[in-house]
Amino acid sequence: MEYIQKIDDMGGIIPTIEKGFIVREISDAAYRYQREIEEKKRIIVGVNEFVMEEEPVKIELFRVDPEVEKKQIERVNDIRKTRNNKKVKELLEELRRAAEKNENVMPYVLKAVKAYATLGEIIGTLKEVYGEYKPETII
Numbered sequence: 001m002e003y004i005q006k007i008d009d010m011g012g013i014i015p016t017i018e019k020g021f022i023v024r025e026i027s028d029a030a031y032r033y034q035r036e037i038e039e040k041k042r043i044i045v046g047v048n049e050f051v052m053e054e055e056p057v058k059i060e061l062f063r064v065d066p067e068v069e070k071k072q073i074e075r076v077n078d079i080r081k082t083r084n085n086k087k088v089k090e091l092l093e094e095l096r097r098a099a100e101k102n103e104n105v106m107p108y109v110l111k112a113v114k115a116y117a118t119l120g121e122i123i124g125t126l127k128e129v130y131g132e133y134k135p136e137t138i139i
Contacts, residue, residue: 023136083116091115092125099129
């Protein structure tokens with residue numbers, strides 16, 4: 001309750017988020033947690049205690065076949081040529097307005113998807129309104 005009171009005293013959750021308080025608190029807690037693990041004040045089986053001395057299994061990274069990538073790019077380009085681009089533009093503008101008004105954007109996203117707007121176009125529209133999250137650097 002003391003912690004909730006502290007947030008209330010700072011003006012509520014929205015101002016604390018805007019001031020970066022919440023992100024700092026999470027970062028500080030993660031830092032303390034990691035230090036406890038490293039100093040063995042917090043035991044995690046298999047991480048900092050009771051660790052097996054076997055060689056780690058090598059996992060091959062998935063790589064997209066360049067031919068598959070090329071075909072996917074062609075498919076997206078074909079869709080952009082054959083869809084109703086005017087309708088897509090209108091729906092993306094509706095999405096932007098809904099985001100600016102802080103409305104539920106999901107119905108607008110679904111309409112845009114049904115008109116064959118790409119994920120990149122939809123995300124780009126939302127980024128213009130909301131921006132992009134960039135975590136603070138902890139020193």
